[in-house]
Structures are given as C-alpha cells and as structure tokens.
Amino acid sequence: MSTKEGSRGDVCTLVRILGESVRPGETRTLDLQVARLYTRTRVEIPVVVHRAPLDGPVLMVLAGVHGDEVNGIDSTRRILTDLAERPLERGTLVAIPILNVFGFLAMQRELPDGRDLNRFFPGAPNGSLASRLAHALVTEVLPAVDVVIDLHSGADQRYNHPHVRFTEGDEGSWAIAQVFDPPLVLRAPIREKSIRSHLNHLGKRYILFEGGKARSLDEDAVREAHRGITRVMEHLGLWNGPSDHTRGTSLLTSSKWVRAPMAGLFHPVMENGSKVDKGMVLGLVSDPYGESVRQVRAPLEGHIICVNTSPVVNHGDALFHLGLP
Numbered sequence: 634m635s636t637k638e639g640s641r642g643d644v645c646t647l648v649r650i651l652g653e654s655v656r657p658g659e660t661r662t663l664d665l666q667v668a669r670l671y672t673r674t675r676v677e678i679p680v681v682v683h684r685a686p687l688d689g690p691v692l693m694v695l696a697g698v699h700g701d702e703v704n705g706i707d708s709t710r711r712i713l714t715d716l717a718e719r720p721l722e723r724g725t726l727v728a729i730p731i732l733n734v735f736g737f738l739a740m741q742r743e744l745p746d747g748r749d750l751n752r753f754f755p756g757a758p759n760g761s762l763a764s765r766l767a768h769a770l771v772t773e774v775l776p777a778v779d780v781v782i783d784l785h786s787g788a789d790q791r792y793n794h795p796h797v798r799f800t801e802g803d804e805g806s807w808a809i810a811q812v813f814d815p816p817l818v819l820r821a822p823i824r825e826k827s828i829r830s831h832l833n834h835l836g837k838r839y840i841l842f843e844g845g846k847a848r849s850l851d852e853d854a855v856r857e858a859h860r861g862i863t864r865v866m867e868h869l870g871l872w873n874g875p876s877d878h879t880r881g882t883s884l885l886t887s888s889k890w891v892r893a894p895m896a897g898l899f900h901p902v903m904e905n906g907s908k909v910d911k912g913m914v915l916g917l918v919s920d921p922y923g924e925s926v927r928q929v930r931a932p933l934e935g936h937i938i939c940v941n942t943s944p945v946v947n948h949g950d951a952l953f954h955l956g957l958p
C-alpha cells in the first residue's frame with residue numbers, strides 16, 4: 634500500500650454514501666433510488682458497503698452499467714460471497730452488482746428510454762432517466778470512492794477476450810491494471826461523458842474490465858475478473874495477500890476493428906486472445922450457395938481481443954477487434 638493510501642485514515646472515518654455514515658466494522662446495504670417504473674413500482678438499486686474495522690482505501694466494484702452484461706454481476710456476487718469467509722482487514726468495499734436495474738429486468742443494454750447510461754456522466758438532477766441515474770451515482774456514491782473497477786462484456790454477439798482498459802496518461806490507473814494482471818491491457822483514449830471520463834477528471838483511479846459477451850455467463854471471464862478484483866483488494870490492503878502469483882500482462886496501445894469483406898456465413902479461424910502477425914488469415918466469410926469464400930486477414934500485427942460470434946454477417950460488420958502493441 635502506498636503512503637498516500639495509508640494516510641487516508643482520517644478521511645475514511647467519514648465514509649458517507651447515499652447520505653448515510655458507515656461505521657468501522659459495519660456492513661450495510663443502501664438503496665440508490667432514482668425513479669419509479671410506469672407501473673408505479675419503486676426501483677431501488679442496492680449498494681452494498683462493507684467497511685473493515687481499520688481505515689484504508691475505498692474500492693468500488695461496479696457491474697451492470699449495461700443491463701444485459703451478466704458476467705460482471707456474477708464476479709461481484711462471488712466477491713460478496715467471499716466476504717462471508719474472508720472479512721475485510723482494512724478500508725471499505727462498495728459493491729454495486731447491478732447499476733442498470735431497469736436494463737437488467739429486460740435483459741437489455743440500455744435504460745427503458747433507449748439511452749446508454751455510460752454516455753450520460755456526470756448527469757443532471759432533472760435530466761433523462763440516464764442522466765438522473767448518472768447524477769445520483771456521481772453525487773451520492775462516487776465522492777466516497779478512491780478506486781473503481783467497472784465490469785463489462787461485449788455487446789450483442791461480440792465475445793471479448795478478458796482484458797482491462799485504462800485511460801491514456803493515467804499512471805495511477807495503469808498501476809491498478811497491472812495489479813489486476815489480466816492477459817492483456819488496452820490503453821484507450823477517453824470517451825466523453827463516460828464514467829471513466831468523469832473519474833479521470835476527478836483524478837480517481839479507474840479500470841474497466843471486458844470479458845465474455847452480453848446475455849451470457851462465461852466462466853473464464855467471470856473467473857478472470859474475480860481473480861483480478863481479489864488481487865486489487867489485496868494490493869490496497871482490504872485483504873491480506875497476495876494469494877497468487879503474478880502472470881504478467883501485455884500492453885496494447887491502440888486497437889482496430891477488422892470488418893467483413895462481404896456478407897455471408899462467418900467462420901472464425903484464429904482463436905480469441907491469439908497473437909497474430911500481419912497478413913495472417915483470421916477467418917473466412919462464405920456465401921451460402923458455395924460460390925465464393927473470402928479470407929479475412931490481419932491488417933497489422935496484434936492480439937485478438939474480440940471475436941464476433943454471429944454465424945451470419947453483413948458486408949462491413951466488425952468481425953475481429955485487434956489490440957495493437
């Protein structure tokens with residue numbers, strides 16, 4: 634643990650989330666209330682806070698920003714389950730297993746108004762549903778937090794090989810990404826109005842984990858995130874550790890989509906996560922009548938970080954996401 638984190642003791646005695654104080658040694662489930670459904674049903678978003686007897690950093694594990702990305706929800710659940718057997722040593726864990734409860738109910742990425750929550754930060758108190766939810770998180774939870782791990786999966790049919798993204802130039806977040814120790818880390822430019830952009834402006838450390846795909850539970854992705862969160866908790870002193878060895882990670886400095894050269898049936902050849910050389914055949918697209926087959930080649934050397942799992946693709950569809958060294 635760094636001296637900066639160690640010196641946070643005084644600040645930590647005032648852990649306030651959603652207007653409530655959480656005392657040392659206390660575990661509380663608080664509710665983030667944003668809006669009612671048109672059935673008048675009140676929607677509460679549970680925020681689980683575990684505070685250790687000793688002061689230390691405040692880590693937030695956030696999942697379900699996109700309502701159909703279930704893997705992160707399960708990784709968060711596993712961490713909360715671990716806490717029953719392995720209470721925190723110091724600091725505080727704030728876990729939000731499902732932020733977009735609305736989308737989760739309908740198994741859809743967006744909120745009921747069709748908006749992507751991750752494009753509405755920092756939000757506004759009187760804006761759209763997305764904007765209000767972002768605002769509630771920004772004003773009532775995030776001020777108490779030092780480090781955020783945000784868990785995601787590929788949208789639709791896109792299967793992400795487990796990797797972590799952090800913002801270019803943000804050394805503190807790069808350090809957390811290395812502690813997380815995924816197979817690959819992608820340095821990504823900032824996306825305006827995302828939660829990442831908001832936290833970056835505040836100077837808080839933030840990493841985004843990508844693994845598996847939406848509407849699916851992928852054991853590899855869930856386990857990779859669970860391991861990474863555990864490692865970060867040990868690094869920050871929330872748990873004693875380390876409990877395993879560092880494998881080492883490869884840094885990717887940019888990325889590029891490789892698209893379908895024609896419409897047809899899609900046959901991936903290279904495995905997700907593979908390191909590929911320029912010109913290598915990544916997959917094939919064939920027309921259903923057996924008359925033509927086109928090869929999909931790597932335009933550059935890199936690692937495959939996402940493969941489209943759709944059996945049928947349109948001309949120009951994104952097939953492979955290449956992370957570049």
Ligand SMILES: [Zn+2]
Nearest residue numbers: 699702785786
């Ligand atoms: Zn997502």
